[in-house]
Amino acid sequence: MGRAPCCDKANVKKGPWSPEEDSKLKSYIEQNGTGGNWIALPQKIGLRRCGKSCRLRWLNYLRPNIKHGEFSEEEDNIICGLYISIGSRWSIIAAQLPGRTDNDIKNYWNTRLKKKLLGKQRKAHQPRKAIGLKQGMRKGIDHHSPPVDSNTNNQLPYWPEIPVLATPIVPCSNQELQFNDHTCIRKLLTKLGGEFSDDDTPNLQYPVNDISSTQQSYVVPSIEIVSSASNDAYQLENTTYNIDGEGMAVSSGYKPDYEEMVYENLPQRLDGLEFLFGNMVSHEAETNSGKSFEWGEMSTMSYPPIISNYEGL
């Protein structure tokens, strides 16, 4: 016995949305809201679409203040930092980037940011054309562009339900560690899709004990991420991220006591990036004393400095 389908597959339209469908959905929701039932919504407004499809279309494109187009360096840094800490939990990452959707961020990570970190993206490392413009032309999305602040040309904020970082990520000076263990770096880059032979180590493109003056670093002193949907709360303790076009580095000064809590309660997906954090834990003494930690032995597997706070629920 399979699960009942969410809609009559034979009677729903699939594929790209037409401008007519978009305007129907948009005007209805703007006037009446979703009615608390996406499944019933398409029937109400005479759309031959699955409720899930309507929801996705609204959330990703029709909703006000969706930001399309190029990601800024700061956004890159936030995405990378959070990915390192919590893995591919795109909805949580998206919550830190007003105007960006989880789908957008996921696509951006998979197609571009990952490659950027690997340092093997197209030479130009630029979109072939302005992405937003291109997509707008292709799909007619620009008709639904969010309101724009006429002074700044920026979109107006509209994320009332989205949780925000308790502590913003702030730039800081950095004299801390890098990924200075080749094995670890290899694993990361392999995970990200790189291929290596035993001989190619010298060609790897990542910073090793060398931070260029142009590199920016960010420290997350104590971030609390609260997912409104699940009431999950995560805390990232004093984690510093250094990310530029060629690679990234992480340092962490979390407290040893958290390890047990993390082990017991951590629900998030790490997507195979656990290895990144094993040494953070095993070398906690160094990190707590403010020294760079070594990425030597990988004997202790643990989890990143994130706290899942279920106790208060």
Next chain:
DNA sequence: AAGGTTTTCAACCGCAAACGG
């Protein structure tokens, strides 16, 4: 210019969590 390849991203799929009776 044409054809092939790569890249991008909107949309779909299926699973798990949340919700409500």
Next chain:
DNA sequence: ACCGTTTGCGGTTGAAAACCT
């Protein structure tokens, strides 16, 4: 507590655009 329904999420797919040869 149970069960059916709905929602939310992340992975994957495929069409179209961009790029390469």
